[in-house]
Every structure is written in structure tokens, then in C-alpha cells.
Amino acid sequence: MSVPDRSGTGDVRTGALPVLLPFVRPQARAARLRPVHLWLLAGLALVSLPAWAQGGAAAPSPLAVVIKWAPLLLTGFAFNVAISLMAMAIGTGAGIGLGLAMLAEGRVLPRLAWCVTQVFRNVPWLVLLFFVMFLVPFQITVFGVRVPLPDWVKATFGFSLPVMANVAEIVRGAVRSVPNTQWEAAESLAFTRRQTMWRIILPQCAKRMLPPWMNVYALIAMATVQASIVGVTEMLTLTAQVHAAEGGRSELFAPLYGFALLCFFLYCYPIDRFTAALERRFETR
Amino acid sequence: MIATIQAWFQQLYETTGFNFTIFYDPYDWDRYVAGLRMTLFLGISTILMSLVIGAVGALLQSGPSRVLRALVNGFVVVFRNTPPLVQIFFFYFGLGTLLPDIRAADGLRVPILDNVQWAIIALSLFAGAFNVEIFRSGIEAVPRTTIEAAEALGYTRFKAYRHVVLPLALRVCLPALNNNLINLLKTTTLAYAIAVPETLYAVKQIWSESQNVLEMMLVLLATYAVLVGVLVWIMHRWERALRIPGYGR
Numbered sequence: 030m031s032v033p034d035r036s037g038t039g040d041v042r043t044g045a046l047p048v049l050l051p052f053v054r055p056q057a058r059a060a061r062l063r064p065v066h067l068w069l070l071a072g073l074a075l076v077s078l079p080a081w082a083q084g085g086a087a088a089p090s091p092l093a094v095v096i097k098w099a100p101l102l103l104t105g106f107a108f109n110v111a112i113s114l115m116a117m118a119i120g121t122g123a124g125i126g127l128g129l130a131m132l133a134e135g136r137v138l139p140r141l142a143w144c145v146t147q148v149f150r151n152v153p154w155l156v157l158l159f160f161v162m163f164l165v166p167f168q169i170t171v172f173g174v175r176v177p178l179p180d181w182v183k184a185t186f187g188f189s190l191p192v193m194a195n196v197a198e199i200v201r202g203a204v205r206s207v208p209n210t211q212w213e214a215a216e217s218l219a220f221t222r223r224q225t226m227w228r229i230i231l232p233q234c235a236k237r238m239l240p241p242w243m244n245v246y247a248l249i250a251m252a253t254v255q256a257s258i259v260g261v262t263e264m265l266t267l268t269a270q271v272h273a274a275e276g277g278r279s280e281l282f283a284p285l286y287g288f289a290l291l292c293f294f295l296y297c298y299p300i301d302r303f304t305a306a307l308e309r310r311f312e313t314r
Numbered sequence: 315m316i317a318t319i320q321a322w323f324q325q326l327y328e329t330t331g332f333n334f335t336i337f338y339d340p341y342d343w344d345r346y347v348a349g350l351r352m353t354l355f356l357g358i359s360t361i362l363m364s365l366v367i368g369a370v371g372a373l374l375q376s377g378p379s380r381v382l383r384a385l386v387n388g389f390v391v392v393f394r395n396t397p398p399l400v401q402i403f404f405f406y407f408g409l410g411t412l413l414p415d416i417r418a419a420d421g422l423r424v425p426i427l428d429n430v431q432w433a434i435i436a437l438s439l440f441a442g443a444f445n446v447e448i449f450r451s452g453i454e455a456v457p458r459t460t461i462e463a464a465e466a467l468g469y470t471r472f473k474a475y476r477h478v479v480l481p482l483a484l485r486v487c488l489p490a491l492n493n494n495l496i497n498l499l500k501t502t503t504l505a506y507a508i509a510v511p512e513t514l515y516a517v518k519q520i521w522s523e524s525q526n527v528l529e530m531m532l533v534l535l536a537t538y539a540v541l542v543g544v545l546v547w548i549m550h551r552w553e554r555a556l557r558i559p560g561y562g563r
Contacts (some may be wrong), residue, residue: 062391065384120377151499151542152535156514160535251397258399258507265400283408290396290404297395 033109061302075270089275092282097273099288105264106292108181112263115185115252120192120249121242127193128200134222142197149194154252162259181263184256188249202241203234236311243304247297254289264289333526336533342520349516350537356434356502356512357541361495363438368445375450377399387445399504401440406432406508421489433505441498448494452487485556492549499545500538513537 091095130142149157159182168177207230215225259264268285275281323337335342358377393401410432415423427435455477464474479502506514514534521530 061387063384063387065380066388066535069384069388148535148539152538153514155503155506156534156538159514159518160531164531204544247395251395252398254397255504265403265500279407279411282411283404286400286404286408289400290392293396293400294392298391301395 032208050176061170061305062298063142094271094275095284095288098275098285102271102288103292105262105267106289109253109256109263110250110296112181112185112188112203112253112256113246116188116192116203116249116253117246119185121196123189123193124196125200127197128204129226131197131201132204132226132234146194148195149190150198154191154244155255155258157190158255158259159186161190167304176256180259180261184259184261187222188252188256191252192245195248199238199241199245200234201301204230205238206237207233225240240308240311243300243307247304250297250300251293254285254293264292332529334529334533335520335524335526336530338437339524342524345516345520346513346533349511349513352430352510352512352516353502353541356430356437356498356505356510357545358432360437360441360498360502362563363434364445364495364498365439367438367442368449371442371446372453374451375446386505389439390443390446393440394447398437398440398501399507402433402436402504402508405436429508430510433502433508433510437501437505438496441494444494444497445491448487448490449483451490452483455486456482485558488549488553488556492546492553495549496507496542496545499542 127146129143131139131146132137162180165178165183165186167179168175170176209219211229211233212225215229220229253263254265256263257269260266268289272281272285295307320338323334327333327338335345336346372387374386377383404427410425410427413426415425418424460478460482461474464478469478502512503514505512508516509515515529515535517534521527524530
């Protein structure tokens, strides 16, 4: 029994009500820094810097400590960036494979790929990191050759797992968003399925995939600090060591961790802006 | 019933070597449940607080005050673009040590906010920054004409906001909100770093004492898969319940 359509103007179930028409979603402006923030920051600095800059005779001021150790901390930050880049490279390669496996024909392979994707997407990154750190041996033997696996290699591998799952989702979403007519047109031109995928569908997807892919990169870059929890020497580990080396004064915590925040902000904010700009540009076409 | 399960897992250990201590050792089981409870507490309290932060922030961002708008904007930009773990450290170590201590009843000095409370504050602010953006994009998606129509019907500004704009905006931003809240639930594991005894912490303790890393890892993966699955299910049900036919996609 279907519900009788009383208004006579549209089918309720298909959702064509005359009152609330489907709307086109307007561009949402992302939050961004404006000149006014500079003024706010300048005001804050005016208030807080004198307190920071003057230390007692014995103890150097927090500002001096940060400047003194900045080269070491920045090396640590560079290591974070390196880990994130490698994890991204490995994860993207594996993720494209996994995404294509989800789209493959047949029954077993797509299901399996879907399960793998869901598991690695839904488990917290820190848990995955623990998983890899504890269950991958510290060295492997390949054809009689011992290959040592230092901590940071395992951490890189641990970060590339969630990247893989997220990239797989992005690939699948992008391929699904290509109109069906493209597939039909390719078929009528006698392209095989593989040719259609590689020469027609994927090139169109690249543009759609770029902004979310960069989003994933920003996330992984920020997640690399979690490696310090499992004992990899990167920026946060160094920050804690610097703090201990300076006598463990509690007023040094805020400036040192603030410096780490600043480094990541200066690295990730441009990526965020660039991603937003790309999104806007690709969507207007 | 419980005795049967315990006996079964005990036997599993003796025959195959798979040592799921939490299923037959009441001490480990209690620790695991306590950790689970802490994760749930962290998850629920941060979800609620981040929703409040998001709603207030979105309201201020569309408000008349320029300074408030700039402050909210700055907050959003900074918290979205810095690692949540460093935020937690900054709050717990940096700000926590700057606050004065209070004297407990037994004469010990205790900090005003303990690590659990700092974790809740830091995680809520982190997720709240994302929620501000999500709510604002939802509010902006409500067509200007709809608000004008409400005004024409004699709604005041506040009532139009409460009865017309918010219900529509909520439906627009639910998918993005789902994503963010799921992400927040996963981010609660970072509280491990400041020794909040949540699931990861409890499980780590168990596996360091019972030497059963692989088994506890499997338990951990399953636990989070179930937790996230339940949250996804709840949010999808809510989304379906709120759906207006014909509105949106």
C-alpha cells in the first residue's frame, strides 16, 4: 500500500516536495588568518615577551632557551617531515592498489579490500602504530641477508597503514564520482576495462583526488609526533630532552611546546590554504 | 556461564598458547573494563563539550563583533593546523604547571586540574575547532530566502534562528559532523601520552605484565572497531531520523 499523494504536486517518497527545493550548496569560506590576527599577536607579544625575556641571574630566560636549542629542535622537525613524506609515498602507492581492488570485478577481492580499508580507517592511528612497533620484528632475514629495521622505519610503516586506507577511500570515491556515461562511451569505443580505468577514468579523477589527498598529508604530518610515544626520537622527544637538559624548570614547558606548535602551524597552515584554494578552483569548473 | 567462558579461555591458553588473560583473570578483566569505561567517559564528555564549543563559536563567527570574530577565527585556524598531541602536552605540561596548586585534605599539594580533565579540555578544543567550521558551513548553506520568508511570517531574529535556520543547518552538516566525532573518538587514545588510564593504557599494562602482546593487540583492535562501529550506527540512525524528504541530496 503506497501513501496517496494528497497535494497532487509531487511524489512524497522520491522527495520532490514543492516547498523545500534541493539547494545548491554555496561555497563555505574556510577560516583563515587576516591582518587583524597580526595585531592580536603583536598585543600578546607586547604583554608576554618582557616576562619571558627577563630571567634571573642564574637561569636563562625561556626565550633564550628556545633560541639556543632551536637548531636541534628544527632537525627533529625535519625528521618528522621526512617520516611523513615517506609514509605518504608508501601509503599512496598501496592505497591506490587497495582502492582499485575495491573497484575490481569479482566477489572476493572487492569484499576483502573493503574489509581491510574499513579496519585501517576505523582503528586509531596510535593503536596502529603500537601494532606495528610491537609485532614487526626489529630485523628481518631476506635470502640469508639480515636487514635491520630501526624504530623509525617501523614507525614510517605504521603511519603508512592509515594513509593507505584513506587514500583507498579517496580513489574509490573519485572513481565513483565519474559519470557512468564515461564508462559506457569507453565501452562503445571497444576499450577494455583496464584500458578504460587507466586511460579514461583515472586521469579524470586525479584532479578530484588532489585536495583530499593533501588533506590526508596534513593529517599525517601532524600525526608523526605520535612516534615519540613509542620511542622514536623526533621533535617531541627532543623537546622533552631539551627541557630536562635545561634543569626541568616548569616554566619552560609552555615556551618549548609552544615552539613545537609554531613549527607545525607554519608547515601545515600553508598546506591547508593551498588545499582550500585548489578545492575552490576545481569546483568552479 | 561466566565460569564456562573462563574455563574455555583457560583451556585455549593451555592447548594453543593464545593467552587472552582478560577473559579468565578477573584482575585483568577489571583493568580492561576500567579502561573501557574511561575511554567512554572521555569520548562522551569531549563529544558534548566540542559540540557546545562548535555551536558557540559558529554563533560568534556570524555575530556583529569584529574582535570576537577574529578571535574565533584565530582559534579555529590554530587548532586545526597543529598536532593534537602537542596541544595536549602544551595544555597539560605548559599551562598545567603555570596554574597554582591547591592543598588537598591530607596536606598534599595537588594541581587544580588533573590529567583526565586536561585531556578532556585539550581534546574538546581540538574537535571544537573543527565543529565551528562545520556548523558555520551548515548555517551558511541555509538559503537567504528561507530566512527572509521566516521574517515575512513574523519570526524574530532569534526565533527564526532557533526554529528555521538551526534545524536546517543541522541536517546539512550532519555528515561532516559524523566524520569529526568519529575522529574525535579515535583521538582520545592520545590521552595515553599523559597517563590517562583509558583502554590503550590499560591494555598496554596488561600486555607488559602477562606477556601477551599479540592477543591484547587483537582485543584492542576489536574494541576500537566495535566502539567506532557503534558510534557510526548511532549517528547514521540519527541522520535518517532527521531526514526531511526533498531537502538536500
